[in-house]
Amino acid sequence: MRTNWKKLIGLAFIGLLPALTFAQKEVTLLNVSYDPTRELYQEINTAFAEHWKRDNAGQVVTIKQSHGGSGKQARSVIDGNEADVVTLALAYDIDAIAEHKIIPKDWQKRLPHNSTPYTSTIIFVVRKGNPKGIKDWEDLVKPNVKVIPANPKTSGGARWTYLAGYGAALKKHNGNEAKAKEYIAKFYRNAPVLDVGARGATITFIQRKIGDVLVSWENEALITLNDLGKGEYEIVYPSVSILAEPPVALVDKVVDKRGTRKVAEAYLNFLFTDTAQEIAAKHYYRPRNEAVAKKHAATFKPVQTFTIDELFGGWSKAQKTHFADGGVFDSIFKASR
Amino acid sequence: MVIAALLSAQAGYVLAEDQNDELNKLKQQLHELDQKVRILERNKELEVEAVAAKANTLPSVTLGAGGLSVSSADTNFLLNIRGYVQADSRVFVGGAEAVKGNDTFLLRRVRPIFTGTVWRNYEYRLMFDFASGVTSGTGNNGFLQDGYFNVHYWDEAQLQIGKMKEPVGLERLQSGANLLFIERGLPTQLLPNRDVGVQLHGKLWGNTLAYQIGYFNGVEDGGSGDIETTDDGKDVAARLFVQPFDRTNIDLLKKFGIGVAVTHGSHEGTLRNYVTAGQQTWFRWRTGAGASAATANVLADGDTDRISPQAWYYWGPFGAIAEYAISSHDVIRRAGATTTTRDSFDNHAWQIAASYFLTGEENSFNPVTPKRPFTLGGGGWGAWEIAGRIGQLEVDDDIFRDDDGNGAPDFATTASARKVREWGVGFNWHLNRNVKASVNYINTDFKGGSESKGEVTAQDEEGIFARIQFSF
Numbered sequence: 001m002r003t004n005w006k007k008l009i010g011l012a013f014i015g016l017l018p019a020l021t022f023a024q025k026e027v028t029l030l031n032v033s034y035d036p037t038r039e040l041y042q043e044i045n046t047a048f049a050e051h052w053k054r055d056n057a058g059q060v061v062t063i064k065q066s067h068g069g070s071g072k073q074a075r076s077v078i079d080g081n082e083a084d085v086v087t088l089a090l091a092y093d094i095d096a097i098a099e100h101k102i103i104p105k106d107w108q109k110r111l112p113h114n115s116t117p118y119t120s121t122i123i124f125v126v127r128k129g130n131p132k133g134i135k136d137w138e139d140l141v142k143p144n145v146k147v148i149p150a151n152p153k154t155s156g157g158a159r160w161t162y163l164a165g166y167g168a169a170l171k172k173h174n175g176n177e178a179k180a181k182e183y184i185a186k187f188y189r190n191a192p193v194l195d196v197g198a199r200g201a202t203i204t205f206i207q208r209k210i211g212d213v214l215v216s217w218e219n220e221a222l223i224t225l226n227d228l229g230k231g232e233y234e235i236v237y238p239s240v241s242i243l244a245e246p247p248v249a250l251v252d253k254v255v256d257k258r259g260t261r262k263v264a265e266a267y268l269n270f271l272f273t274d275t276a277q278e279i280a281a282k283h284y285y286r287p288r289n290e291a292v293a294k295k296h297a298a299t300f301k302p303v304q305t306f307t308i309d310e311l312f313g314g315w316s317k318a319q320k321t322h323f324a325d326g327g328v329f330d331s332i333f334k335a336s337r
Numbered sequence: 338m339v340i341a342a343l344l345s346a347q348a349g350y351v352l353a354e355d356q357n358d359e360l361n362k363l364k365q366q367l368h369e370l371d372q373k374v375r376i377l378e379r380n381k382e383l384e385v386e387a388v389a390a391k392a393n394t395l396p397s398v399t400l401g402a403g404g405l406s407v408s409s410a411d412t413n414f415l416l417n418i419r420g421y422v423q424a425d426s427r428v429f430v431g432g433a434e435a436v437k438g439n440d441t442f443l444l445r446r447v448r449p450i451f452t453g454t455v456w457r458n459y460e461y462r463l464m465f466d467f468a469s470g471v472t473s474g475t476g477n478n479g480f481l482q483d484g485y486f487n488v489h490y491w492d493e494a495q496l497q498i499g500k501m502k503e504p505v506g507l508e509r510l511q512s513g514a515n516l517l518f519i520e521r522g523l524p525t526q527l528l529p530n531r532d533v534g535v536q537l538h539g540k541l542w543g544n545t546l547a548y549q550i551g552y553f554n555g556v557e558d559g560g561s562g563d564i565e566t567t568d569d570g571k572d573v574a575a576r577l578f579v580q581p582f583d584r585t586n587i588d589l590l591k592k593f594g595i596g597v598a599v600t601h602g603s604h605e606g607t608l609r610n611y612v613t614a615g616q617q618t619w620f621r622w623r624t625g626a627g628a629s630a631a632t633a634n635v636l637a638d639g640d641t642d643r644i645s646p647q648a649w650y651y652w653g654p655f656g657a658i659a660e661y662a663i664s665s666h667d668v669i670r671r672a673g674a675t676t677t678t679r680d681s682f683d684n685h686a687w688q689i690a691a692s693y694f695l696t697g698e699e700n701s702f703n704p705v706t707p708k709r710p711f712t713l714g715g716g717g718w719g720a721w722e723i724a725g726r727i728g729q730l731e732v733d734d735d736i737f738r739d740d741d742g743n744g745a746p747d748f749a750t751t752a753s754a755r756k757v758r759e760w761g762v763g764f765n766w767h768l769n770r771n772v773k774a775s776v777n778y779i780n781t782d783f784k785g786g787s788e789s790k791g792e793v794t795a796q797d798e799e800g801i802f803a804r805i806q807f808s809f
Contacts, residue, residue, distance in 0.1 A: 026542075026584055079411050080457055146372065192376040195383065196390075210375045257491060 070156030089156025421808035432796025504549035522688035572602030639667025656700030688728030754786030
């Protein structure tokens with residue numbers, strides 16, 4: 001005797017549907033970031049998860065973090081690391097991702113302030129009492145001074161450091177490229193150790209007690225001063241430095257594949273809210289929000305800055321001229337060793 | 338005298354100043370040396386880090402309990418080689434001893450497996466079998482069990498093409514290396530095994546919802562096929578399996594899954610007979626020449642439908658599976674030039690099987706790793722698992738009707754039974770992740786069938802089955 005199949009199958013599948021109502025929707029994002037932002041994003045992620053849960057009927061969002069040298073992190077995304085968002089040290093690294101059509105080329109126009117929710121600059125940390133009397137960029141190339149930067153070939157922050165020093169020399173010598181090259185060659189001749197990342201350079205200076213001056217992100221410097229070695233170090237603001245703008249971007253190909261676009265976009269927009277801007281300031285990143293910046297004015301000393309566009313014609317040109325294989329850095333570094 | 342004293346004091350001051358200068362110079366030298374040593378040490382650390390980072394760009398080769406794996410540095414290309422061998426013993430006791438030629442040692446499965454990934458999103462699996470009795474026929478190359486690739490861009494939607502298990506039977510979908518009992522239960526006999534086709538499948542919300550829908554050549558109950566040579570009909574197979582509490586914190590229910598699978602197709606050709614746990618045939622379709630009632634021949638001819646509700650549940654050391662299967666066939670009976678009969682039959686089967694790890698391991702549908710692997714003279718005794726199951730398979734009563742009045746069933750052989758019930762107990766000793774020893778006692782009783790001495794159905798089948806399994 002034959003079974004009434006249509007009825008049986010229909011009932012069986014319909015019977016399973018109520019079971020689905022128990023399913024708890026949960027979403028996970030991956031933020032691929034650069035070296036020193038670990039603590040910043042730990043706090044931002046917690047704040048965003050609470051914010052999202054409150055506004056989205058209790059939906060749980062978990063944000064995973066990945067940190068490393070900015071260029072290396074960009075490479076991992078190009079190679080298939082499924083980042084929903086990238087928060088890297090420099091726009092050039094996100095441009096490299098865009099070249100592989102993983103994100104659109106106009107990514108920087110999608111968020112306020114050219115997609116940079118916070119800024120920083122490059123300053124100096126010296127040992128207590130400033131025994132070498134370091135005050136400005138010129139002091140870093142004196143024969144008896146050991147400077148601790150990271151390696152511009154592997155670190156985004158170190159590229160900002162290089163360009164800050166090079167740009168300061170250009171400013172001092174009225175745009176004389178030869179003098180700037182001479183300066184930067186002396187600078188790296190005084191660097192006995194080149195770490196792969198900014199955090200590594202901080203370890204070299206603080207934990208390994210090497211060198212007279214750490215040249216790094218302002219946020220790393222302030223962490224060193226206030227959190228890692230209170231009372232043992234001093235900060236020196238040079239007369240001029242670079243305006244470092246670490247950008248953020250949605251990774252379109254990944255969010256569309258994973259169905260996380262809505263929450264990933266909300267996450268990036270959250271970075272510009274007062275809450276996230278306060279957290280950025282707390283971790284020594286200069287907030288874009290003027291009101292928040294004003295509130296934390298005591299933390300961030302005013303410093304005269306120049307931009308990469310002003311002195312170097314943008315990241316693409318700077319990369320090609322200075323950091324590509326056979327570029328200025330290779331030539332001066334080779335000569336100095 | 339005063340002058341002498343002043344000169345002496347002056348000389349002493351100069352001497353002290355000189356000593357102080359000397360001390361400062363030494364301090365300075367010491368500081369510089371200290372810095373040099375620190376710089377050398379730090380640069381050494383960075384060199385080690387650089388070497389480690391470089392190592393990460395090289396292909397990696399690993400060998401372990403999961404087999405041999407080779408991976409490109411970016412993990413876009415993977416190859417894993419593993420396999421398993423099952424050496425079995427079948428011994429029949431009680432009345433079943435009267436059946437000749439059924440006690441045997443055999444290699445039940447000898448399966449090398451190659452799995453991997455190319456270009457990150459394209460996965461493949463090749464599994465061969467060189468076990469006892471495996472042959473290559475027109476419709477099925479038994480040497481090739483699995484041969485498919487899977488396009489895997491999203492967990493939610495993947496496309497699998499080639500020879501694979503049809504997504505129907507719960508126990509059938511469990512790997513042959515992870516079975517609770519040495520032979521699968523009775524419902525598996527009514528459901529398809531491996532077939533060639535294309536399948537869309539995926540998981541949503543983690544493991545909460547798994548679905549598969551495929552289009553296959555279609556195979557007989559419990560059968561496998563590589564090529565369709567008898568008809569143009571194809572099978573659609575679909576399965577939905579829900580773990581509603583997977584993402585909740587209710588531990589008691591997290592590993593509860595329930596689902597249903599169906600197939601629908603149209604077929605012509607042979608129908609598969611049914612066997613016991615001891616692999617002895619207890620039901621046969623008529624397969625004569627079809628020239629007369631005495632030599633009637635029965636073939637599939639029309640729709641074939643199956644449905645299988647199924648569930649599993651695991652909580653700590655306890656685990657259980659349950660499934661039901663209905664297999665429905667349109668058949669044609671030929672018994673002479675003018676005597677052709679058509680009919681439809683529904684065969685039903687079910688089973689419930691459960692096990693418990695005495696040694697406390699977490700029970701699972703997948704491989705279980707002992708907490709304390711067995712070592713001779715050591716403290717570990719592996720994992721001890723006790724198991725039990727009951728089940729039944731009943732063929733349609735109408736199969737046994739005798740419309741032509743010749744004293745024999747119209748559609749089945751005279752010796753065939755109408756129903757089997759089985760119960761069994763088992764003990765699995767997982768010595769470690771790779772070695773398992775099992776022993777089962779399975780009792781099968783028959784309703785109907787031949788009672789002649791020496792026939793399979795003449796008495797209960799009492800089988801003691803044992804297995805040593807090496808998997809790597």
